[in-house]
Amino acid sequence: VTARGRGTATTGASVPSAGGMVLSLERMTRILEINTADRYARVEPGVLNGDLQLALAPLGFFWAPDPTSAPYSSIGGNLACNAGGPRTVKYGAARDNVLGLNVVDGAGRYWPTGQFTSKGSVGFDLTRLLVGSEGLLGVIVEATLKLLPKPTASRLMRASFQQVEAAAEAVARVMAQANTPSALEFMDAKALGLLRRYHALDLPQGDALLLLEVDGAANTIDSQAAAIQAACQVSGLLHFEQATDARQGEQLWAARKALSPTLRLHAPKKINEDVVVPVSQLPALIRGVYAISAEFGIEVVNFGHAGNGNVHVNFLYDPANADQHAAAPLAVRALFKLVLSLNGTLSGEHGIGLDKLPFMAEAIPAETLSRMRDLKRVFDPAGILNPGKVLPMP
Numbered sequence: 373v374t375a376r377g378r379g380t381a382t383t384g385a386s387v388p389s390a391g392g393m394v395l396s397l398e399r400m401t402r403i404l405e406i407n408t409a410d411r412y413a414r415v416e417p418g419v420l421n422g423d424l425q426l427a428l429a430p431l432g433f434f435w436a437p438d439p440t441s442a443p444y445s446s447i448g449g450n451l452a453c454n455a456g457g458p459r460t461v462k463y464g465a466a467r468d469n470v471l472g473l474n475v476v477d478g479a480g481r482y483w484p485t486g487q488f489t490s491k492g493s494v495g496f497d498l499t500r501l502l503v504g505s506e507g508l509l510g511v512i513v514e515a516t517l518k519l520l521p522k523p524t525a526s527r528l529m530r531a532s533f534q535q536v537e538a539a540a541e542a543v544a545r546v547m548a549q550a551n552t553p554s555a556l557e558f559m560d561a562k563a564l565g566l567l568r569r570y571h572a573l574d575l576p577q578g579d580a581l582l583l584l585e586v587d588g589a590a591n592t593i594d595s596q597a598a599a600i601q602a603a604c605q606v607s608g609l610l611h612f613e614q615a616t617d618a619r620q621g622e623q624l625w626a627a628r629k630a631l632s633p634t635l636r637l638h639a640p641k642k643i644n645e646d647v648v649v650p651v652s653q654l655p656a657l658i659r660g661v662y663a664i665s666a667e668f669g670i671e672v673v674n675f676g677h678a679g680n681g682n683v684h685v686n687f688l689y690d691p692a693n694a695d696q697h698a699a700a701p702l703a704v705r706a707l708f709k710l711v712l713s714l715n716g717t718l719s720g721e722h723g724i725g726l727d728k729l730p731f732m733a734e735a736i737p738a739e740t741l742s743r744m745r746d747l748k749r750v751f752d753p754a755g756i757l758n759p760g761k762v763l764p765m766p
């Protein structure tokens with residue numbers, strides 16, 4: 373039984389690769405309750421993230437997970453993959469923003485987890501175990517989500533740097549001060565080159581650009597922005613600019629959001645990995661990725677959520693070119709080896725699915741994988757839920 377929300381997972385997680393039945397949650401779209409006093413919303417799993425945000429906005433609240441796919445991905449899918457986005461750096465991903473779940477496990481048993489309160493210390497935390505389990509432990513049929521008050525003001529800034537190292541140093545300095553940005557996004561020189569070429573965008577020169585956002589009460593924005601600007605004053609900073617009006621801010625976000633579709637204009641095929649390294653290792657990651665690109669003859673473009681050290685490494689190639697077709701999987705393997713050597717992890721938000729299954733045994737110690745298989749047997753004794761995903765055969 374393969375649960376399916378909207379099928380937007382990029383890892384093959386919702387593909388019934390072992391056959392069986394696809395269980396579509398697409399029509400379970402009811403928002404059952406919005407309770408602003410207790411700061412939660414109860415929803416069915418097929419509710420689109422974007423639709424929930426639209427329902428919450430007039431009440432002055434939001435649900436923090438903000439994947440780019442929000443308008444067309446389901447909350448069940450967001451929870452099953454522990455989805456996140458630019459705001460994760462300040463507000464956390466799906467796992468940090470759920471209070472409880474109702475699930476049907478692999479034995480057909482229906483049970484609730486968690487609580488309706490923002491605090492709870494009763495028993496094991498099965499809620500957080502189920503989030504990110506990619507449909508292997510249970511089917512989420514209802515979720516109680518934690519709501520946050522919507523900030524009334526925000527400001528976007530951009531900073532360009534001569535080298536990736538300088539940008540990474542600024543990221544580390546921004547994260548080491550008290551004003552946590554609500555977004556801290558990175559684009560490398562190749563990403564900037566593509567935006568200039570395909571969108572004629574006015575972007576500053578440099579090997580790296582950071583987009584930084586602060587949010588909160590209007591009277592805190594100037595001081596927060598000043599603190600971020602001060603943290604960005606590193607050797608190698610070329611240009612720092614604050615968006616002075618909403619339109620300018622929208623243009624900057626538009627540049628960031630245009631990147632993913634632009635890659636499709638540039639090459640017939642992209643492999644988008646979403647690796648994570650400690651922030652201090654960002655320069656080593658980017659330099660290493662360029663070396664992999666040179667070694668295997670595969671073009672690469674990097675951008676992503678620098679505040680979490682989460683970089684979307686995009687390998688771009690032409691599958692009709694036999695050499696590139698053969699080299700691309702080797703480049704991905706080399707990338708994962710590099711990431712693990714830097715104390716990083718394979719995925720920040722997309723999950724494992726089918727694509728990264730061959731690398732799990734390298735990423736997770738054998739004993740830890742055994743405990744995951746033990747848990748799988750408890751929740752799904754017959755092994756019918758999304759078989760062949762996430763957990764490699766022993």
Ligand SMILES: Cc1cc2nc3c(=O)[nH]c(=O)nc-3n(C[C@H](O)[C@H](O)[C@H](O)COP(=O)(O)OP(=O)(O)OC[C@H]3O[C@@H](n4cnc5c(N)ncnc54)[C@H](O)[C@@H]3O)c2cc1C
Binds near residue numbers: 439444
């Ligand atoms: C253009 C694009 C941009 C994206 N941007 C982001 C991004 O910024 N951040 C991010 O995190 N992801 C992103 N994604 C990936 C994807 O959108 C997310 O993983 C999303 O959470 C998947 O939701 P879905 O409804 O499509 O789930 P599906 O793809 O249908 O399912 C995903 C997994 O969840 C399981 N599942 C689905 N519903 C349930 C349920 N009710 N109970 C139990 N298991 C369930 C499935 O079995 C599968 O394993 C992007 C994808 C695309 C195509």
